[in-house]
Structure formats: structure tokens, C-alpha cells
Amino acid sequence: MADIQIVQEHNLSPERARAAAQQVADKVAAEFGMQWRWEGDVLRFERSGVEGALTLGEQRAALQIRLGLLMSAFRPAIEAKVTDKMRRVFAA
Numbered sequence: 241m242a243d244i245q246i247v248q249e250h251n252l253s254p255e256r257a258r259a260a261a262q263q264v265a266d267k268v269a270a271e272f273g274m275q276w277r278w279e280g281d282v283l284r285f286e287r288s289g290v291e292g293a294l295t296l297g298e299q300r301a302a303l304q305i306r307l308g309l310l311m312s313a314f315r316p317a318i319e320a321k322v323t324d325k326m327r328r329v330f331a332a
Contacts, residue, residue, distance in 0.1 A: 242312035
């Protein structure tokens with residue numbers, strides 16, 4: 241299995257951080273066909289071969305993605321797209 245971990249600092253209010261996280265979830269769901277759900281301040285998502293969580297903190301968002309064997313071949317592309325999206329939506 242391949243893991244992707246991305247931490248993005250932010251200066252957003254809790255409400256704006258949650259809205260930013262929702263943008264990331266919507267983008268990931270649309271591109272990779274994932275299902276997601278909120279559990280408090282943690283956004284969990286999954287599909288066959290992929291699972292992960294985006295945890296919101298006061299000044300940072302931490303994303304962890306676990307890729308299965310077949311999806312690990314796409315790790316560089318997935319990591320690049322998600323990193324870029326997080327950088328853009330969590331920018332002040």
C-alpha cells in the first residue's frame with residue numbers, strides 16, 4: 241500500500257475551513273468516484289482501493305490517503321492534484 245500525507249496551513253475560521261475541505265471532497269469525489277462523510281471535524285472518504293481522512297485543525301488541514309496496490313500506480317498524479325487543490329482552497 242502507498243500512503244499520501246499532506247499538511248496545509250491556513251488562517252481560516254472553522255466555518256471557512258470546513259467549506260474549503262468540502263471543496264476538496266467534492267473535487268476528489270468527482271474525479272475519483274469516492275464517497276465521503278463528515279465525522280465531527282474529520283472528513284472521511286473511500287472507494288475501492290482508496291481510503292482517507294481530511295482532519296481540520298485551527299490552523300492546519302491534514303490529509304491522509306491510503307492507496308491500495310492497483311491505485312498506488314497513480315500515486316504521483318493523485319498526490320499532485322490533491323496537493324494543488326488543497327493549496328488553492330486553504331489559501332488565505
